[in-house]
């Protein structure tokens with residue numbers, strides 16, 4: 268029987284709240300009014316600083332893309348900005364048709380080329396090594412641009428602004444409008460599969476690969492997009508100052524902006540705006556009260572170190588507090604278990620398909636040094652069936668799953684999906700080919716919504732209706748609930764729900780019931796048993812809960828010390844004295 272919890276009716280992902288919790292058009296309208304009023308009441312020096320702030324917001328958006336969303340440390344965003352500014356200057360000097368509108372796009376595109384060039388080698392690096400690599404690029408460009416004059420620099424050929432935005436007042440509005448346009452793009456990116464993929468890559472590259480996401484392509488896309496945005500920011504700065512020089516984009520300025528971005532958290536709107544304002548106004552303020560401007564960088568650096576210690580930026584912290592207050596007011600209703608007890612339950616009788624098995628493992632052998640973790644294992648997962656893989660701790664179950672899904676590639680033997688060998692495929696290609704998995708250690712990102720996570724786990728675009736139905740089926744909270752607010756057992760359930768709704772031919776679940784209460788396990792048993800029929804998915808289930816295995820599996824394979832010691836129908840295998848001696852013990856008799 269279906270267990271359906273009522274979820275609030277919604278219109279799918281795009282109906283979610285926009286920046287700052289307001290619908291997108293309202294947020295844009297409010298921002299437009301603020302910008303117009305500011306431009307009308309500010310004197311010329313404030314206008315200059317406001318325009319600098321708008322340009323800095325664009326730089327912050329670029330950091331928000333590469334570091335905030337994809338989790339890649341890049342210390343060369345201002346080098347991309349320099350390339351954008353250089354291109355705008357060149358287009359201005361050469362009278363390229365289209366004016367600043369077109370030149371900005373050209374600057375963004377030129378920066379994309381650099382972003383891809385630096386992104387490709389950087390993909391092999393992580394953490395501090397990547398930071399050093401990008402910083403080296405920034406320093407190299409310092410040297411290159413330091414030796415070259417920017418176009419127009421020696422002839423004082425000022426970048427021509429469009430007629431409509433020629434005054435400083437109008438140019439501030441133009442810069443703010445460009446930042447707003449980028450915010451709109453980011454708003455839709457955050458709700459797209461690519462946006463979900465970037466967040467998952469930041470959270471866990473292994474989980475991303477298991478969901479069919481190419482980590483390489485995701486990071487490259489982040490490099491390219493962030494370079495595009497930074498390039499546009501550099502071009503905007505050229506339009507603001509008329510002529511720029513290498514000192515405007517120094518590697519140290521890049522690091523200072525990175526520190527601000529880390530401190531405030533620029534993967535969200537309020538963070539990017541706050542970061543932009545801080546970047547432009549704090550040094551000016553310090554100057555006015557007689558403190559050397561350079562000390563501002565030191566302050567930002569200290570703030571960034573504090574964030575690294577706490578693991579959360581200021582805006583993440585504030586958002587978390589706001590979410591918790593909202594949740595305290597409207598708590599998520601507790602999960603409703605199926606009305607009937609399923610222990611003991613009768614397994615649905617499935618007809619064994621005589622065709623090609625969904626998955627076949629032949630003579631699989633995996634060694635870690637001298638330890639043989641999987642020792643010549645052969646097993647068959649017939650189409651439309653659930654096969655349980657059980658065995659004591661250290662028997663080799665997770666290693667087998669890791670190997671089948673491409674996360675351990677030093678093995679001998681063969682893995683066949685639908686009769687075709689997939690041994691040559693990487694993890695994300697195996698996932699795309701149709702072998703999906705969950706991990707024993709939960710690897711779900713908490714900074715996205717339940718609906719977005721379901722979509723990421725499914726590995727395909729789902730309609731709002733599909734998301735709502737699947738959430739109801741698994742008695743999970745509504746799509747707009749933040750993952751952060753969901754308890755660990757429900758996160759596991761959500762992962763199974765998401766993987767299943769992707770309808771992969773083969774699904775491997777590694778201890779999906781770990782940490783579940785008996786009610787939650789009952790619900791899980793109901794849903795697992797339905798997966799083959801409902802989603803046309805064959806299931807390989809690693810589980811220590813023998814009652815769950817008995818209740819759901821058509822076949823059971825028992826591993827001990829990496830070897831298959833028994834296989835067959837559950838009632839036969841689970842009562843086999845060898846199995847009981849090896850694993851189950853007297854308690855299960």
Ligand SMILES: Nc1ncnc2c1ncn2[C@@H]1O[C@H](COP(=O)(O)OP(=O)(O)OP(=O)(O)O)[C@@H](O)[C@H]1O
Nearest residue numbers: 635638640658659660661662663664665666667707
């Ligand atoms: N990366 C690794 N390097 C070295 N040894 C490993 C590695 N991964 C697993 N092992 C070893 O391989 C053996 C099988 O481990 P595995 O995690 O596959 O067992 P399991 O049946 O999944 O156990 P559990 O039920 O506790 O999850 C163990 O002895 C383990 O210590």
